Amino acid sequence: PRHPLLRPPEPFDGADTLLLESTYGDRRHDDLTSASRFEEAISSTLKRGGTVLIPAFAVDRTEMILHELTDLARRGVLHEVPISVDSPMAPAALDVYRKALELRRPQLLPSITAHGLGALLPPRLHLARSAEESRRIDTANGPQIVISASGMATGGRILHHLSAALPDPRNTVLIVGYAAVGTRARDLTQGTTTLKIHGRYVPVRARVVDLPGLSAHADYPEILDWLGSAPAPKTTYLVHGEPAPAEILRERISERLRWTAVVPRPTEMVLLP
Template sequence: MTRPSLTFLGGAGTVTGSRFLVETATARALVDAGLYQGLAELRRRNWDPFPVDPSTIGDVLVTHAHLDHTGYLPRLVRDGFRGRIVCTPETAELATIVLRDSAHLQEEDAAYANAMGFSKHHPALPLYDGEDVERTLPLLAPTSYGEPVALHGGPKAVLLPAGHILGSAIVALEADGHRVVFSGDLGRPHHPLLAPRHAPPAADTLLVEATYGDRAHPDPDPGLLAEAVRRTVKRGGTVLIPAFAVDRTELVLMELARLTRAGEIPKVPVFVDSPMALAALAVYRRALGRDGAGTRRQRGPDPFDPGDLRVVRDPDESRDLNEPPYPCIVISASGMGSGGRVVHHLRHQLPNPRNTVVLTGYQAEGTRGRRLLEGAREVKIHGRYVPVHAEVVSVEDFSVHSDADETLAWLRSAASPPTTTYVVHGEHSAAAALSRRITDELGWTSAVPTLGERVLLD
């Protein structure tokens, strides 16, 4: 008889590529199917054969819609997966947007690399294409918070609010009488749009993320963004804000609206230059008025309108924003400057000292955002090095990841300690630091798993 086990197929020693396989004698379930991002050595893992035959996986449970948790799904389907993809209704809506955009960008990037001749591969190919995504979407199985789900082969699961982004969930899974809980990306105690995260459900084995496992978020500095905008507008430049299309764009718009209404920044055009962000914004608007979506009720004016909001859908309009003729704010994906329209804006705007790039969240190792954060004087874009003369400002107030202290507080709120806690989804130093604190401060058994490591659940 096969003993129940957990294998760490991703999200071990890195903040990307979350993939966790639970196996029993009668079932295989995968929690998250994320893309690796950042360093080239990590991205190459996306091309490795999946360690088990995807057709033998009964269900995939998705914690939330971000690409590092959903982006591998179309490849899994391409290689034979035909089961259900269990997630919240809001995650299903957002994942539809995210995956279609991912396929489009991969196809576009492969075509551009082939045309410009800077790819090492001849020809450059996408990991998956739009047809793979369209085969994936019918497998999405929207499931409300708190609704029990019977999985193929016997396990049971329930999704609970994680407070990270719209639709984000903690996954509680029971297999052969063993309770395994996956925090997914854990939100902070207070999110301006979302209801609070759920306390840790009873668990024998607990997986907790460690994106900020070795640090605490600084106290909010509401003047930092306002001062950067005022300085840039005064010198006639552009404020470029690389922002994730899902959740980060919404939070940035809310803060710009607040600052404009308070008279702390001048009213200038605010462009949202990301078709995916605009689609995600529509999902957020609908969710704010819907019961069961895990959102806080909003009163008063449109929370996402800074006063002169302009949406950009056409590629020609986007190209015009490479060098805007007047002071403005441009919000464009991706948040780490690793793909999408923002890369073209960075290429044109970084050399100009009148401009400012505002980084609004975690910048993974190996990304352009990380290099800018660390003070790089030039960054490589489309096969060429671009000088960095623009001002670079990091505003950490927008982070929706629990920091180390907030994560410890969440763990302390558990009714009883798990037998074992595994610290995942963090760079090694961050995961190791959080694991030590869990052991030292809570007295729990804690470990940092390695990629491919398999542990027993009985």
């Protein structure tokens, strides 16, 4: 999909065997709607004095969200609210982007290189490095934005932020990527009224906004476009997807491209040419 920081991937030029993700093999992203819902959710939450809590993986996803927040700040949407990034790995991931910007790496979009470090550093950004700094975030007064790992809320510092934020209807939790079955993030997107965290059930009164269109995983039109100009592999194996979207993508690849596509069974073994 269109990455807000990086150039598009190189065209696929063929392979004997292809392993292909199928996360969103059954849907099409609506980028414009997702961006407008992202802005609306943040703006309305801040106006009522709440916390915007964004579960996000430290590598790449956090940097993408910071870029989007930087854009909102430039347009006056954020009104100088504090933004905390709370993940031990996030500062190291940010350093990778900092170095890439300083070296003007060609993988970056020209528009990002032109802004330099300002592309990822919204005003009042704070990187919480210690456990004490992490705990202080939940006791802050007034509106704020918190980005914390892990992205699917399976562990990490996001859990104590969810415990603090979910009972308060002023707050909003933004799910900004794929949420797998069995994860707390998926439970939130499906409307659960309680969430089990650290052995106890927390009431969910905060607003939950699911934004799959902001995911870095490609939708099926993007996948088919990427495949379209290449010769057919001997076999295409569809992985990294739930059974239904994987099967739908298999059918689309078979019908449109006339390729041999397979959804392998868990633990299945195959011989490669």
